[in-house]
Amino acid sequence: MARPGNKIIQAKLVLLGDMGTGKTSLALRFVKGQFYENQEPTIGAAFFTQVLSLTEATVKFDIWDTAGQERYHSLAPMYYRGAAAAVVVYDISNKDTFARAKKWVQELQRQGEYLQYKKTVLLFILFTFSLVYVIF
Ligand SMILES: Nc1nc2c(ncn2[C@@H]2O[C@H](COP(=O)(O)OP(=O)(O)OP(=O)(O)O)[C@@H](O)[C@H]2O)c(=O)[nH]1
Numbered sequence: 001m002a003r004p005g006n007k008i009i010q011a012k013l014v015l016l017g018d019m020g021t022g023k024t025s026l027a028l029r030f031v032k033g034q035f036y037e038n039q040e041p042t043i044g045a046a047f048f049t050q051v052l053s054l055t056e057a058t059v060k061f062d063i064w065d066t067a068g069q070e071r072y073h074s075l076a077p078m079y080y081r082g083a084a085a086a087v088v089v090y091d092i093s094n095k096d097t098f099a100r101a102k103k104w105v106q107e108l109q110r111q112g113e114y115l116q117y118k119k120t121v122l123l124f125i126l127f128t129f130s131l132v133y134v135i136f
């Protein structure tokens with residue numbers, strides 16, 4: 001809930017990474033505090049919102065959770081365009097997903113003009129249940 005009189009920041013956040021690395025699980029944990037062992041793969045992309053009330057400001061997150069399957073790769077620019085931050089996710093037990101994460105970082109750096117700020121916050125998230133708050 002927004003605090004009365006508090007500054008409101010609207011921020012688009014995009015989750016990127018290989019299939020099965022836990023993007024949707026992270027989003028669901030952040031937004032609903034839930035976890036599903038049999039989480040279905042995302043088709044295309046999923047959208048979530050979450051409001052974070054801080055002392056200085058209230059942050060309204062628009063979260064785009066992209067699908068990691070290769071066939072959806074070409075859709076990605078639609079979701080990272082105008083994003084304030086990108087969270088790149090990989091599975092610590094799967095080396096290939098780390099290589100894929102590095103490719104995402106390179107793509108974001110190449111496509112810098114798509115992003116809202118030149119200085120994009122890039123985070124590598126390990127395969128854990130940690131709750132991630134990205135503030136910028
Ligand atoms: N053990 C364990 N399993 C997890 C964790 N995070 C996610 N999973 C499981 O891993 C599987 C894939 O998780 P998803 O959140 O669907 O992964 P995703 O990155 O959204 O996958 P795509 O939508 O296909 O790109 C699901 O069965 C989850 O339950 C974790 O931290 N630990």
Ligand SMILES: [Mg+2]
Pocket residue numbers: 023024025040041042065066067068
């Ligand atoms: Mg997913």
